[in-house]
Amino acid sequence: MKEIFEDTATAFALKTDSELERAYFLFKLIANEPLVKIGTAVTNFAIKAHLPVEKLIRASVFDHFCGGVNEEECLVVADKMFKKGVSTILDYSVEGQEVENQLDSCYEKALKTLDFIKENAAIPFIVFKPTGFGRFKLYQKITEGQSLNKDEKEEWARVVNRYDKVCKKAHDLEVSILIDGEESWMQGAADKLVEAMMRKYNQKKAIVFNTLQTYRWDRLDYLKRLHKDAIENNYFIGMKVVRGAYMEKENDRAEEKGYPSPICASKKDTDENFDNVVAYMVDNLDTMSLFAGTHNEISSYRLMEQMEAGNIQHNDPRIWFGQLYGMSDHISFNLAKEGYNVAKYLPFGPVKDVMPYLIRRAEENTSVAGQTSRELTLLKKERKRRKI
Secondary structure (H helix, E strand, O other), X not given: OOOHHHOHHHHOOOOXXXXXXXXXXXXXXXXXXXXXXXXXXXXXXXXXXXXXXXXXXXXXXXXXXXXXXXXXXHHHHHHHHHHOOEEEEEEEOOOOOOOHHHHHHHHHHHHHHHHXXXXXXXXXXXXXXXXXXXXXXXHHHHHOOOOOOHHHHHHHHHHHHHHXXXXXXXXXXXXXXXXXXXXXXXXXXXXXXXXXXXXXXXXOOOOEEEEEEOOEOOHHHHHHHHHHHHHHHOOOEEXXXXXXXXXXHXXXXXXXXXXXXXXXXXHHXXXXXXXXXXXXXXXXXOOEEEEEEOOOHHHHHXXXXXXXXXXXXXXXXXXXXXXXXXXXXXXXXXXXXXXXXXXXXXXXXXHHHHHHHHHXXXXXXXXXXXXXXXXXXXXXXXXXXXXX
């Protein structure tokens, strides 16, 4: 298969010269791990101290990785990308809420976003995080099999209601909904809840998508058990497949608590697990829809080759490729040019509330070997092509 990901003219077609320079500058900074740590600490302090740094953040890292502070600003970005064949997943990137009014606010934002994007072909997905709709400690308690007291039972009923109302509305509007994965010690409760939503709303096709983090070695077995249940109960599985975002926390907690780590022993094992999960889903498209969330070129090529081997059309609605906005444009836009279904996660929200997401992006880029250097190599290539 030809090396389609080398085409930087297609990859960066939407970037002006100044935006290309900003991207180059940002990834140069992100490549410096000590600088990322210092910058993260200073930014956190500045926001907590209410120092006037929002304009600086907005003009640099925020505008590179986010669509805007609200849906209207995102629409401008989504329309531009859609003209190049890349769809949008609106992601209200506020997470880890702890009190009821914050959780209700995230839930209401999801309903509002569904209304905002209905019948907009450029935005076929929305997404939310479990901890946007419920308290982390509550998920954890249920995952660990602890008994809930009366107040906690009522609280959990409200969490279930938030999921149900949003999934029902997505089903009624025929908009797919991606539910992100989080830490393993709370994920069990989230999985059970998403499974219940799939049984209820995925009767005709996959509307509700859970997330499989394949740096966890148990996820293929989990998928096979779910597949058996889906066949027995006549519903479709929707699954976003990713490598995962909490590896250091997972390993540290496992060591601290003295239990075997849920994380694969090596990067190679994780890559193989990701590819095996994707292959299993492609082999079972009669009951599954796959959203392959990856910035890995080899995994992307493998999925393309498997589709070709199975005579699966590039635009088969049961297979999507996904990347984050501001990253891996060489994958997203070149896949779209070849006719594949591609969508970008487009985060939005108030600058201070989205900072945890942005900080995680910066930290992930420094920790993933080769990711930042690959971005820089491609940006250099495009700067040279444009003679900047």
